[in-house]
Amino acid sequence: MPRVINFGAGPSALPDSVLHEAALGLLDFNGTGIGIAEISHRSQEFAAFLDEVESLIRTQLDVPSTHSILFTQGGGTGQFSAVVLNLLARHRLLHPNLADDEPVMDYVLTGAWSRRASDEARRLGGGRVHVAADARLHSRNFDHIPTHDQYEFSPNPALIYYCDNETVDGVQFSADPASPASFPFHLLPQGGLLPLVGDHSSSFMSRPIPRLADHAVVYAGAQKNIGPAGLTILIVRKDCLVDVDAAAKLGAFPVPLTMSYKSMAGSSSMLNTPSIFPIYVSGLVLRRMQELGGVQHYEQFNKRKAEKLYAAIHEGEEKGLLKARVQEGSRSLMNVVFDVLSDEAKFIAGAEAKGMKAIKGHRSVGGIRVSLYNAVTEEQVDAMVAYIREFIET
Template sequence: MPTRADITHFGAGPAALPTEVLEKAAQALLDYNGTGLGIAEHSHRSEHAANIINTAKADLASYLDIPDDYEILFLQGGGTGQFSAVVYNLVGAWVTRQKAQILKDLGVADEKDADQDKLTEELRKAVQEKLKLDYIVTGGWSDKAHKEAIRLLGPEYVNLVSDARASNDGKFGKIADESTWNLSKDPAFVYYCDNETVDGVEFPKFPEALAPSADGTGPIVVADMSSNILSRRIPIKNFSLIFFGAQKNLGCPGITIAILKKSLLPPTTSQPSPTLLRKLGLPIGPIVLSYEIAAKNNSLYNTLSIFDVYIAGQVLQRLMRVFPDKVDGQEAVAKKKAELIYGALEANSDVYRIVPDKSVRSTMNICFRVTKGDNPDESEKAFLKGASALGLTGLKGHRSVGGIRASNYNSIPLEGAQKLADFIESFAKAA
């Protein structure tokens, strides 16, 4: 039987975790800091839990250089839950902004002095005429988020800015030129997925079409960074909301993190009342998905898995020990690993085909097909079998697209990437 040291796991998620983190966590499950109780047994309301949360928040802010005017939330429901949470919370914030503008236009300083029927009517008119949610669809996950917005609000409120399939023969693998994007005027938000795990597509940089102007104003930009967070530097201030599941680069399944501008929270922005939302015909979100409630309770409105937060905190502390220059150091290693793997594939283009366009190749999820031989499907099975025999596991592509996928997350050591590159070379020679 293989040992842990024999395996390099390239699975797309849950991803491998550093062995030293797991060893420490195993001890903490039995006895956390000499308390006689395991970490999973301590109350989420305890001082131990608060310290774990606050330390993890501080370390994440330090590693990514998150400014003080952003809140960090630990949530549940995964990235899929955030497809809904984004709609509920940011549509609510949009309604609050519209209400403030209407009161100003009516010359009313205090909402209590307004004609409530008139105010509601003007808000209803604003919703019908102005409300738009913008989605840039570049892969399976942004496609699902887009469909969820339509399910919750209806297609009349959701604008498809760009669908990458339209310029790539009906398949994902490219990002359409920004000059072709159909952005709304003052949308409630613009949504995109920074890295698509299924299709191996990653935005090479922050989209220029969404960049803030010189005075700092610009669209409210939301990004799903579940699969490339902590792997490269992010222009945090360009975003109003970033969310990511922990199970790729930060920890294990069970928690989702949101980095949110505090200006979208009280006292600057309060969510509309359920009564007002009903009058406007807008959906009311579950309280467990409320950013306002989560922030007010330091992510502890309901029972949070403190063990999962602890794992994430230990991963962050290890990253900062290994990389004194923080995320910049990890980014350099991630690029080097990706270059090794892509280089081996490109050197054997008669055997392999890299799926996405070169301009948008993901550093994290390297998707390719084996094209050599009379039966490529059998060739891919042989590739997977040969890789597994060498301890290179988790390489099977997503069930919706097939092929091979090497997920080059932070836990993959440089030696593991080199081992895969060597196997790519040797398999090609034998093909």
């Protein structure tokens, strides 16, 4: 049976060549005679492979030596909690005399995931959540990135959180610093090391990360652009690898060892058994990426795919049959969301009949969502574009 085109938002498509190679690795990993799903994470062979995966990320994203790369579990949702606990601990060590309710955590709300991250910060407590910007203040829905005049950052926050790409709502910060939809780095508090946290789960390795060196933490689930679910990759500035037990003695929340960045770094991401198979597949994908030109290649590749799809949606808008959900300038290169104004069920059924799967929008918002992660080919996007044009002409 031929493989279908997977436009799912995650777990998402992976390159066919990598899947074939990974299948062989399940039987024999790097000539060891042991499959990758069976081999010890303490073995020399796996340790060497993990070092290679770190090097591939560091090279392609130009990660500075001031930052550690960690491999853990729990996904983006796990990091909603971990970043709060670790950065509140760091803030407590820097400001030991603050009252418990004095630390401020800044959140930029641009969609469902940043909203959930802020909800988790409120649930955990340990400080006050300050909404530095909220796209809904000027629109009923998350249909755009706030312009720079809509931000108000705290002078000395414990953390500043943003989500680069919102998979549910289809909005993404622009990589062009001149764009009003870019992240306003110039408005951040001046002086000292910024506690900036970037959730890059659904855009990781799809393009360079602007001002990466200025981030305290960047995190991403692997299951969008580089691997299967079960692996979370962290890029953590070394001043954020703090002694969470010392912070707890000063009044900070105790941090579980599996969430302590310092503990993870000290054990070379081997505090417990890591997600061996997802790490393996991600490493194969990253090797292939480097051969093709790295994130710079994929940035242009993904732009071309998105431009083709948005152009087809615009044609449907002119005929009164489709409607883009996101304002121009804020539209995601990864998750293209739109409404079918005539017969959504017919549109989905027609796409599935042509082998194009997983285009139904998130259950919370409905509509159509076509995800264009790295492994989605230009030919597959062309097939979707042709189908949209066929749909709006009939």
